Amino acid sequence: MVDKASAVGFTVALLALAFTLVTGQIAYGNLYGPLHNDSKLPEVKVVQAYPYRLAGDVYLALNLSDVAGPDAYPASVVALSVYKYMSKKAPTFREEMNCGKIYKL
Amino acid sequence: MSQETTFSRSTLVGEVQTKLTPQAYLLPVRLVVGWDWLDAGLRKLVLAPDKVDPSSSSFVLNKFVSFLPHAGVFAPLLKYFLENPGTGGTFLLVYSVAELLVGGLLVLGLMTRLAGFGGAVMAAALAPAFWLGSTCEDEWQIGILLVAAGAVLALTSSGRTFGLDSLLYRRFGDRPISRLPGLRLLKFW
Numbered sequence: 001m002v003d004k005a006s007a008v009g010f011t012v013a014l015l016a017l018a019f020t021l022v023t024g025q026i027a028y029g030n031l032y033g034p035l036h037n038d039s040k041l042p043e044v045k046v047v048q049a050y051p052y053r054l055a056g057d058v059y060l061a062l063n064l065s066d067v068a069g070p071d072a073y074p075a076s077v078v079a080l081s082v083y084k085y086m087s088k089k090a091p092t093f094r095e096e097m098n099c100g101k102i103y104k105l
Numbered sequence: 106m107s108q109e110t111t112f113s114r115s116t117l118v119g120e121v122q123t124k125l126t127p128q129a130y131l132l133p134v135r136l137v138v139g140w141d142w143l144d145a146g147l148r149k150l151v152l153a154p155d156k157v158d159p160s161s162s163s164f165v166l167n168k169f170v171s172f173l174p175h176a177g178v179f180a181p182l183l184k185y186f187l188e189n190p191g192t193g194g195t196f197l198l199v200y201s202v203a204e205l206l207v208g209g210l211l212v213l214g215l216m217t218r219l220a221g222f223g224g225a226v227m228a229a230a231l232a233p234a235f236w237l238g239s240t241c242e243d244e245w246q247i248g249i250l251l252v253a254a255g256a257v258l259a260l261t262s263s264g265r266t267f268g269l270d271s272l273l274y275r276r277f278g279d280r281p282i283s284r285l286p287g288l289r290l291l292k293f294w
Contacts, residue, residue, distance in 0.1 A: 003115045008290060012256050019229065020249040026177055027236035027245050 131263035135211055138254045142224055143208025149201045157201055159194040166193040172234050179233035203227060211258065214268015218292045219282060221258025228252045259291065270294035 025031040048063040110125045149156040155163040169183045186193035210220035228251035235245040264270030273294050281289040
């Protein structure tokens with residue numbers, strides 16, 4: 001006959017292990033079957049991009065979309081390089097780039 | 106002077122001679138897990154209170170947007186909090202206070218077993234975020250370790266050594282939170 005302390009410890013350990021395995025399977029599939037959510041690189045697509053003139057200035061409107069939602073911590077565009085027609089590099093926006101804004105070139 | 110008590114115990118592999126594990130060996134777990142919780146509460150409530158302000162861009166529950174994609178069965182709950190930032194803010198405030206409380210109690214070794222149980226439950230409640238991980242299974246690993254550590258602290262009496270529970274135990278002895286079957290295992294200290 002197993003004593004009470006051993007039985008309690010074993011039961012709690014089983015519960016903790018079950019919690020570990022179930023949540024790991026739900027979150028990552030790391031127990032059985034193919035892994036999902038394997039921290040892949042975020043994939044961002046340019047849904048729409050068009051330049052337009054307004055009051056003598058040229059603007060570039062961009063609509064960027066995360067293809068299947070972030071697969072890691074908030075996936076986002078951290079750098080974007082914009083080139084003019086003559087392959088001359090225009091200013092590079094970093095960090096502050098926001099899909100909801102239109103940046104004047 | 107250390108005292109090693111040897112006694113006979115029935116186990117899964119039969120009768121064995123074993124020694125009691127000194128409670129003092131649990132101190133690293135108690136202090137680190139306690140500081141982990143305490144830091145989480147201090148960060149939100151004291152060091153950067155904007156984090157619990159629903160009108161602030163630093164509001165922690167804004168991160169629930171990033172929790173959603175793989176939240177599975179937890180998605181409706183997360184959506185509810187996103188659509189009701191006031192309710193979410195109240196939940197966050199209560200959770201942050203609980204973090205402070207659990208962390209403080211564990212560090213002090215005061216009502217350690219109850220605090221350990223509370224910490225395990227709170228860690229389990231973070232399951233909707235378990236899928237998050239920038240390079241590996243970060244949140245899940247943190248969560249399961251806190252659940253397991255909380256269970257150990259709830260079952261053992263680490264506060265009776267290097268903790269204020271030593272005073273309570275000397276004065277009141279063992280005190281389960283309830284006399285109901287099952288709950289008798291859960292004690293205050």
